[in-house]
Amino acid sequence: MELRENMDPFDAVNYFFFRAAEINKLSDAAMGVLSGTYRELRVQIPVRRDNGDLHVFVGYRIQHNAARGPYKGGIRYHPSAVLDEVRALASLMTWKTAIVDIPFGGAKGGIEVDPRQMSQSEISQMTRRYTNQISHIIGSHRDIPAPDVNTNAQTMAWMMDEYGKRHGHTPEIVTGKPIALGGSYGREAATGRGCVILMENALKEMGVASDGVSVAIQGFGNVGSWAASVAHALGYKVVSVSDVNGAIYNGAGIDVQKLLGFHAETDSVVGFPGTEKITNSELIELDVDVLMPAALGEVVTQANADRIRCKLLIEGANHPVTPIADKILTDRGVKVVPDILANAGGVIVSYFEWTQNIQQFRWDEEDVNTRLANRLNSAHLVVNDFADANNCTLREAAFALAVQRVTEAAHLRGYL
Ligand code: NAD
Numbered sequence: 124m125e126l127r128e129n130m131d132p133f134d135a136v137n138y139f140f141f142r143a144a145e146i147n148k149l150s151d152a153a154m155g156v157l158s159g160t161y162r163e164l165r166v167q168i169p170v171r172r173d174n175g176d177l178h179v180f181v182g183y184r185i186q187h188n189a190a191r192g193p194y195k196g197g198i199r200y201h202p203s204a205v206l207d208e209v210r211a212l213a214s215l216m217t218w219k220t221a222i223v224d225i226p227f228g229g230a231k232g233g234i235e236v237d238p239r240q241m242s243q244s245e246i247s248q249m250t251r252r253y254t255n256q257i258s259h260i261i262g263s264h265r266d267i268p269a270p271d272v273n274t275n276a277q278t279m280a281w282m283m284d285e286y287g288k289r290h291g292h293t294p295e296i297v298t299g300k301p302i303a304l305g306g307s308y309g310r311e312a313a314t315g316r317g318c319v320i321l322m323e324n325a326l327k328e329m330g331v332a333s334d335g336v337s338v339a340i341q342g343f344g345n346v347g348s349w350a351a352s353v354a355h356a357l358g359y360k361v362v363s364v365s366d367v368n369g370a371i372y373n374g375a376g377i378d379v380q381k382l383l384g385f386h387a388e389t390d391s392v393v394g395f396p397g398t399e400k401i402t403n404s405e406l407i408e409l410d411v412d413v414l415m416p417a418a419l420g421e422v423v424t425q426a427n428a429d430r431i432r433c434k435l436l437i438e439g440a441n442h443p444v445t446p447i448a449d450k451i452l453t454d455r456g457v458k459v460v461p462d463i464l465a466n467a468g469g470v471i472v473s474y475f476e477w478t479q480n481i482q483q484f485r486w487d488e489e490d491v492n493t494r495l496a497n498r499l500n501s502a503h504l505v506v507n508d509f510a511d512a513n514n515c516t517l518r519e520a521a522f523a524l525a526v527q528r529v530t531e532a533a534h535l536r537g538y539l
Pocket residue numbers: 270271272273274314341342343344345346347365366367368403417418419420439440441466467469470
């Protein structure tokens with residue numbers, strides 16, 4: 124596939140897939156199967172607004188591949204959650220679950236909506252409708268949703284409740300639930316914590332001592348706020364964070380614990396005392412050791428890749444770097460830990476939550492965190508060794524290994 128800017132998101136993920144397919148010498152037929160999606164469901168979601176109007180939203184559940192186990196992936200509520208974007212995110216889940224070796228495939232769901240314009244009761248109604256509309260293709264051994272952008276533990280509680288009305292109590296139908304409803308200790312923090320584990324590993328390899336390492340994080344939602352909080356607690360200097368309203372900066376470091384309180388009160392990071400307001404674009408181009416995009420995709424593109432000044436980029440968000448920008452960063456010597464490895468902590472603890480629900484037995488938080496770190500460290504080692512042995516980037520290595528594992532499972536099942 125030709126490298127160009129302005130690729131659609133699914134083409135962009137497949138650009139990396141096709142490179143991995145070449146390394147694995149996949150047949151054309153196998154490439155055809157694995158570069159496409161298995162099933163795509165588009166649903167209408169009529170919602171009676173609080174003012175009495177009926178609004179019809181559009182939602183999707185895209186199942187990419189289940190050779191290694193049930194489909195798994197989050198649900199996104201965002202105006203940009205259109206078909207192609209959801210396909211791209213579903214395919215990333217297939218490669219992510221494979222690279223961290225958990226027995227799931229890849230899927231993603233989304234509704235084209237800005238939930239910030241809706242009341243809680245409207246969001247609950249929309250979530251319940253959507254759950255009903257996709258309920259014939261999900262299942263606790265078929266397809267297990269989780270939170271993503273603008274969805275959270277409460278959303279999962281509504282989904283579980285709605286699914287349970289027809290199927291009986293089924294906590295393992297979704298992960299990322301509230302603790303009170305069978306959620307796992309450590310799940311909420313897992314993606315951000317995982318990003319920091321990968322950041323520490325990469326810094327060690329680069330020979331950078333952790334003292335005074337500066338970190339900028341875009342996004343202060345589930346992933347960004349936990350990454351900031353864990354990094355701050357470990358002594359890293361978090362100099363900039365942002366949300367949809369803008370970014371804040373303090374070169375001496377931001378007190379993330381205090382910022383969490385401010386954010387809980389004001390629903391924004393902007394205006395936090397002792398910080399200067401900057402833009403999200405300025406955050407991306409800051410002169411920092413580590414940049415962690417943890418909001419939306421495609422924030423590093425051909426347009427700004429030349430101006431990125433970090434030494435290490437940890438992809439907390441999915442697909443934050445376009446393929447052409449990835450090449451520019453590699454040529455400029457910026458180390459990139461790819462999304463399918465960097466943000467896999469969430470799906471790893473989702474897997475732990477699912478296993479705990481099936482066993483009806485809860486693990487303590489220390490147990491969860493230790494197992495999370497073990498899984499991520501092993502995946503990191505395997506990817507790193509492959510990259511060294513084949514003189515390729517971590518992204519190329521991660522995709523090559525993931526494609527190898529999915530292909531093997533598909534062959535063994537007899538459908539490749
Ligand atoms: P979230 O909804 O909890 O938080 C998103 C954050 O991004 C918010 O702070 C929001 O204000 C900010 N944001 C939204 N639009 C923005 C914009 N245009 N510019 C700057 N900031 C903006 O979402 P999340 O769950 O933290 O997910 C963030 C990213 O991490 C997504 O790419 C998601 O796919 C990825 N991810 C999430 C998980 C998970 O467990 N939640 C796991 C793996 C990957």
